[in-house]
Amino acid sequence: MMYGSNGKLLRINLSNGNITTETLPQAFYRKYFGGRGMIAAILLKELAPGIDPLGPENKLVFATGILSGNPIPGTGRHSIGAKSPITGGYGDGEAGGFWGTELKRAGFDLVIVEGKSEVPVYIAIKDGEATIKNAEHLWGKHTGEVQQLLQRDEGKVRVAQIGPAGENLVKYACVVHDLEHFVGRSGIGAVMGSKNLRAVTVAGSKSPQLHDSEAVKELTRYMGQHYQTLASNIYENGTLMVLPALNAAGGLPTRNFQEGQFEEAEKFFPQTVREAYMTSRAGCYACPIRCGMNVKGGGPFDVDPQYKGPEYETVASFGSNLGVSDMEVIQKANELCNAYGLDTIATGICLSFVTEAFEKGLIGTKETHGKTLAFGDPGFLEVITDIAHRKDLGAVLAEGTRSAAEVWGNNTLPLAMQVKGQEMPLHEARLKQGLGLGYAMSPTGADHTHNLHDTLYIKETPAFKDLQALGYQEELLSPTTLDEKKVRLYHYGSFSRYLADCLVTCFFVPWNVSQLQQLIQGVTGWNTTTAEMMAVSERSIVNARRFNLREGLSQEDDVLCPRFHQPFESGPLKGTAIDEDAFFQSRNTYYQLMGWDEEGVPTKGSLARLGLMEEE
Amino acid sequence: MNITLSVFMALPEGERIRNKPLTLKKGSTVANAVDLFHISDEWVWMYVLNHRQVVQRKDVLSEGDHLMVFPPMEGG
Numbered sequence: 001m002m003y004g005s006n007g008k009l010l011r012i013n014l015s016n017g018n019i020t021t022e023t024l025p026q027a028f029y030r031k032y033f034g035g036r037g038m039i040a041a042i043l044l045k046e047l048a049p050g051i052d053p054l055g056p057e058n059k060l061v062f063a064t065g066i067l068s069g070n071p072i073p074g075t076g077r078h079s080i081g082a083k084s085p086i087t088g089g090y091g092d093g094e095a096g097g098f099w100g101t102e103l104k105r106a107g108f109d110l111v112i113v114e115g116k117s118e119v120p121v122y123i124a125i126k127d128g129e130a131t132i133k134n135a136e137h138l139w140g141k142h143t144g145e146v147q148q149l150l151q152r153d154e155g156k157v158r159v160a161q162i163g164p165a166g167e168n169l170v171k172y173a174c175v176v177h178d179l180e181h182f183v184g185r186s187g188i189g190a191v192m193g194s195k196n197l198r199a200v201t202v203a204g205s206k207s208p209q210l211h212d213s214e215a216v217k218e219l220t221r222y223m224g225q226h227y228q229t230l231a232s233n234i235y236e237n238g239t240l241m242v243l244p245a246l247n248a249a250g251g252l253p254t255r256n257f258q259e260g261q262f263e264e265a266e267k268f269f270p271q272t273v274r275e276a277y278m279t280s281r282a283g284c285y286a287c288p289i290r291c292g293m294n295v296k297g298g299g300p301f302d303v304d305p306q307y308k309g310p311e312y313e314t315v316a317s318f319g320s321n322l323g324v325s326d327m328e329v330i331q332k333a334n335e336l337c338n339a340y341g342l343d344t345i346a347t348g349i350c351l352s353f354v355t356e357a358f359e360k361g362l363i364g365t366k367e368t369h370g371k372t373l374a375f376g377d378p379g380f381l382e383v384i385t386d387i388a389h390r391k392d393l394g395a396v397l398a399e400g401t402r403s404a405a406e407v408w409g410n411n412t413l414p415l416a417m418q419v420k421g422q423e424m425p426l427h428e429a430r431l432k433q434g435l436g437l438g439y440a441m442s443p444t445g446a447d448h449t450h451n452l453h454d455t456l457y458i459k460e461t462p463a464f465k466d467l468q469a470l471g472y473q474e475e476l477l478s479p480t481t482l483d484e485k486k487v488r489l490y491h492y493g494s495f496s497r498y499l500a501d502c503l504v505t506c507f508f509v510p511w512n513v514s515q516l517q518q519l520i521q522g523v524t525g526w527n528t529t530t531a532e533m534m535a536v537s538e539r540s541i542v543n544a545r546r547f548n549l550r551e552g553l554s555q556e557d558d559v560l561c562p563r564f565h566q567p568f569e570s571g572p573l574k575g576t577a578i579d580e581d582a583f584f585q586s587r588n589t590y591y592q593l594m595g596w597d598e599e600g601v602p603t604k605g606s607l608a609r610l611g612l613m614e615e616e
Numbered sequence: 617m618n619i620t621l622s623v624f625m626a627l628p629e630g631e632r633i634r635n636k637p638l639t640l641k642k643g644s645t646v647a648n649a650v651d652l653f654h655i656s657d658e659w660v661w662m663y664v665l666n667h668r669q670v671v672q673r674k675d676v677l678s679e680g681d682h683l684m685v686f687p688p689m690e691g692g
Contacts, residue, residue, distance in 0.1 A: 228626065228630065229626045229628075229630050232625050232626035232632070233624050233625055233687065233689065236624075236632070236634075237624070241624065241689065242689055242690075242691065244624075244664070244667065244684065244686070245624070245661065245662060245664075245686040245689060247667070247668060248662060248664040248667065248668050248669075248670055248684070248686070249662060249670065261668060265667070265668075266667055269667075271634070271635075312691075425691070427691050448691045449691070451691070453689075453690035453691050455661060455688055455689060455690065456688050456689060456690040457688065458661060458688050459658055459659065459660070459661065459687075459688050460658065461687075461688050463688075463690070507690070572668075572670060
């Protein structure tokens, strides 16, 4: 008997309307745990090489993890993966909230959506059953209206949907969950739009059976009693906790990463923002930390509060990185992106890119369709709407910065803050140089979630001790170095993050490695070890790597945007850059450390070590 | 001399220090302020004065300073 999971995959073909349920062996769960581990294995196996990411051959994989569906803090997440229309390689993203929990309680651990519907549809999943329903009445509407209509028609359900941006195949369209949790990266919303799939609703009523429910309850009680101390910063400040520190350190992305300190950053400090706008906390299933914000709305831009308050990434993306100091403008940008279903990171980076190009005279009003752009000018809000509808300047920006730079030429490409086509999160690689290596090595391009944040490991923090438990036994390192020692730190740090992505757990809930082992044992009955957990994590990295290599990505794509190799001209990090020779040496060291050849291809030995030879 | 102290983490007993007014002797250092609360340097990433100046434990404080103490942290 399998504990903690349903052992069931729901497969829905939108071309022919077939809906089937497949039973998955326990060995599959033990090998991959869930999330990106399972998604990478499935995409590698089921997608033919070279398919169009926005064609019917692509598949959407919705995945929970072995811990999902249970009232354990940090497990209310799920992943969605597909071949990415942004990178042309492996793509996925994660969202918090309640949708994943509900799917598991509806009797499924995974959903694969394939094919393409002739007309707009949505999928309704409820307690072991799934139905494809007409969605023509929903097409073109904002996410807020669709959320209300689906909850009116389907009852108490959790909703994953795209907005108009996904319908219009904007490359960085996201998937919006209950209006407040987002699978933002990799263009998963565009893949959903390409299938004419507007939404997937879920409702479930049965939690999976646990192997040792008392052990799980005891651990959950422990976190419930200690989270305010163990996770005090995120509990008090939400994700904005990082903003004052990054600004002081000179690593707050400002005006398209040209600077690292914003002169009006104080306006975005967490207590200032929370006191001015927050009405109550928002959060995810079973999590006491509740790091999100419900907000008042209103104000000069008539902000709609149903779209919640912005997270750090959004504040930096539309704030310091666009030279904007007005929190009302940022809240409006957040609302527009959430209503249209746009990734706030990519949207903001596209806007800061075009603003810098315009200010430097590399493009003119011909390229901007008559718009005058300037850092600090809230006029960019109109462009967000144009991006969602692929209109005027928005039509070019809807393809992303790399594509826009190719269209415009005139040396605009070095201004495009992206890796593998995926726009840069709001974390400065010159401050965190291990993170810079991680941007280059990530299978999904620039990504901050499955990456090393060097600034977490500069003292013997619980996170540092966790890496020691996984095998890292080196000294503490400065965040602004990149050498062989940092590669080793990146290796262990990223492994711990990929592990969280396979378990589909939130890294803001501070479970340590030992507690995760106990949770896995309590839920599944498996006597897991750190070695097993590291192998699961590594399989997810290697399978995504194999997928990318098969799709034509190569060592040439494992690079950073040039700005990170140029020193800051001012601020606390004046003169600091990622040395190019050190970067390429570190990349080679990482390949060797992973057991890959000199071109970054996993060797047969490394595949054999991970039990992946049979999938060759 | 009056300063304000903000610590972006809970102390071991769960105590929180946010915008706390402190009166110190003239010439007091960063260390003098944080030692009042037994804040170990082992927990600290940065000491920051007035939102943007990174300082060390030995640095002297001035009237009206806002001292912020940040722990090691990751991404938001």
